[in-house]
Amino acid sequence: MPEPFDTSSPPFDRLDAKQAKHLLSSLDVAYYRRGDVLIEKGEGNDALYIVIKGRVQEVNPDTKEVQAQYIKDDLFDARALLKGHAHHRYRVVEDTLCYVLPKAVFLELYGQNQSFADYFNTSFSKRKRMLEKAQQQQNLAEFILTQVDETNIQPIMTMPHGTSIREATLNLRRERQDCALVALEAKPHDIGIITRTNLLHALVEDGCTLASHIGEVATSPVISVEMGEYLFNVMILMTRDRVKRVRVTEDGETVGMLDMTQVLSLFSTHSHVLTLQINRAHSIEELAIAANNQHQLVANLTNNGIHTQFVMELISAVNEQIIEKAFRLTIPESFHNQCCLFVMGSEGRGEQVLKTDQDNGLILADDADWPDVQHYMERFSEVLSRLGYPPCPGNVMVNNPRWVKTLSEWMKEMVALSKISDERTLMDLAIIADSHAVAGNKALLEPVMEKLHATLKNNMLTLNTFVRPCLAFLVPLTLFGSLKADKEGLDVKKGGIFPLVHGVRTLALEKGLTETNTFERLDALVECKALDQETANNLSEALKLFVKVRLKQQLDSDASTGNQLDVTQLSRTERDLLRDCLGVVKKFKERLASHYQVRD
Structure with missing residues (x-):
């Protein structure tokens, strides 16, 4: 016996309880042998088929071209039920078991339920967006159940009531924090909070001096939440009380702080943390740690239902930051203005998600004096390999002298490539057409791309x-x-x-x-x-x-x-x-x- 029919999968999940019951009571199970034709082109069909096991091909009998194949859980041909005739032939290529929903029942459900009908009427792009919206709602539920713990809070200092504004400001700067808790003197068990903005306003607007005590300007009471609280509840609390920060406690003792920006960023899976790691890296080793976190960022974004296009844009931006940082750590600063590092391929288009092969080139200013440029380019390619970007199999990399040229040489190269003399020049042209400057003197790439675009615009012979x-x-x-x-x-x-x-x-x-x-x-x-x-x-x-x-x-x-x-x-x-x-x-x-x- 086949497994019970799953009404929780699209589009049957759009039916209400009564409609789903009607569906289940109307379904039959049929067995078809290899070679059977279930629907002939130009003819109508009397049922919607949902494959349980086996395989059915959709074939254009005029050209013999296979349009699609249907396996377990696939359905066909709703379009023929609605149009009255099939566009292609549906032929069984493996012994197949199907659920069979009579045409009359399908049309009845189609007429009763607009959402169910929309699934079959809308273009695939609209249908895809609707399905993604449902997926995002599911992932939002996962976010709602995320709890406050050690991984998502930040440290917070507590200063005595009598600390001067000057001393507090220096402490905040030294610890790279923008706020601190204050143990209030008048109410020993109460806690206040100060921020850099509070201190600035106290000095400029309230007439306080650098010697004034921070207890006099601290805001209280401080909204607190316990470890283990749900992040979604924290966000509601902060919104309701119009506060940007909450104190995190465990058994009544302060263990950290959460701010609104951090709560929101937790929903976007710590992308800001990775960016900070890249910016603060002072060595290739530190940069490698940040680069290694990129895979997890992609997984988190994807699992949280973030739109694919946004993931692509964000990860490409992160990749660009990593490559630009590697360039600054590897190439002497005196040469930065004399060259332009550009990336190509998916990275150049801003469509890279996971790390792919290195595809990069270098433009040297015509007056650049850099005799050992090749040494540094080889070193740079090695650094990128250490950061997880494997060498390009086609050797489209700056350690290949062919991809390191002066501005004038690149201008001539654009004209030469546009003539497409062989397969290599064709592919070189395709990859360089997606170039994007990431480091050095980025303006050097502009005239090169202008020459390329001017050469190819309306050039139908080359584009053919x-x-x-x-x-x-x-x-x-x-x-x-x-x-x-x-x-x-x-x-x-x-x-x-x-x-x-x-x-x-x-x-x-x-x-x-x-x-x-x-x-x-x-x-x-x-x-x-x-x-x-x-x-x-x-x-x-x-x-x-x-x-x-x-x-x-x-x-x-x-x-x-x-x-x-x-x-x-x-x-x-x-x-x-x-x-x-x-x-x-x-x-x-x-x-x-x-x-x-x-x-x-």
Whole structure:
């Protein structure tokens, strides 16, 4: 017997109790043999099928192309139920067991429940946002249950009532704190609080002197919470009492302090702490400690339901800070204004999540006098390796003299690359088109990119060749297909991410757009009417999903560079969305092929 039908999974979780009961009472279970055709193209179907086990292919009988495959928990074909006819043929390729929901019951539920109907009516981008919103609500619940403990409080000093304002200010500065508790003299068991702002106002507005006692200006009573209190309750308390700080106690004794900024930052998983660690690093060893915390930051952000695009932006900013700090710790300050370090690839686009290979280059000012630059570049690449950024297999790194040139040499290189004489120049052009300055004299990169954009703008002959790599890979629209057959999984980079990113990059270069981030390029392409808003939205949501699904499996398997998805680990909803996303990429590739007149 099959397991009981799960009404808690989308879209059946949108049904009320009565509707769910009606659904369960109407379901039947059917067995189909390999080779059976469940729905024929152009014909109507009389039921919604939900796969229990086995496999069903959706095939275009005219071209023999497999559009999708359906496995455990997948459903089909709601569109045919609504339209009255199927667009493709549905054929059983393995002996299959299905739940069968009669058409009349499906249409009845569809008509009764707008939320249930919306699941089948909305575009995948809207459906994805609704599902993410539900996930965020679940993760918010996890945040609500987080408790105050030693890991999320900060130390706090307690000073005597008679401490002078001058002495208190010096103590705060020495301990790098902005507030302190005060043991009040008149009420020995009471505690007050002072902040740097309190002390400033006391001196400027209240006529106090540097010798005045801090007990005279301290604010009391101090709102306190016990260790173990829920963070969400702390935030409510601070909001209700209009205070920015609370004292943390254990058995009545002070053990630390929480401020509003810290409580909010705990929700965003300590990204500010990592930034402080980077800024305060005085050695490569200290910087390495901060860099090693990055993986945990990504995991926390992802587990807390933070939007994928925000994670990408935040982690790229953190990466930039780490690389810039490594540059300052490695390269003598006298050379900082004579060169520009720039990153390329996903880091240049601001789309890197986990650490990937080093992709960087160096621009030297034409009048730079730096004979041993190669020595420092080799040292810098070694430092990045120590920080967790592996060497680039293609050797696109500053320790390769080919990626270290003067400004004039880089200007000439842009013209040469734009001629695309071979596969290497084509890929070099693609990677350098996403360049972003991170350290040194960043202004040196501007004329180089201006030359690149001027050379490629409306250069349809070059772009015809440039766009071809993203058309070369087949979109794995079957989800499993040949990749599954040889146990490699689904290559989401070749099948989804690369064609999308490179196609958008090509269109941006054609229009002379200066943006490097794919999401910003999509917005700019809409602005200049090169893409319609719906297509841009769908491409944006597709890229987010590709990155999110890949990241989830990378975090689970701790394989930071893997692009092969084990589709069996995805939920039915994720597989539905992935199918939609791959369909968007396929249509986009067809559009690119037509626009640039690329023929197979």
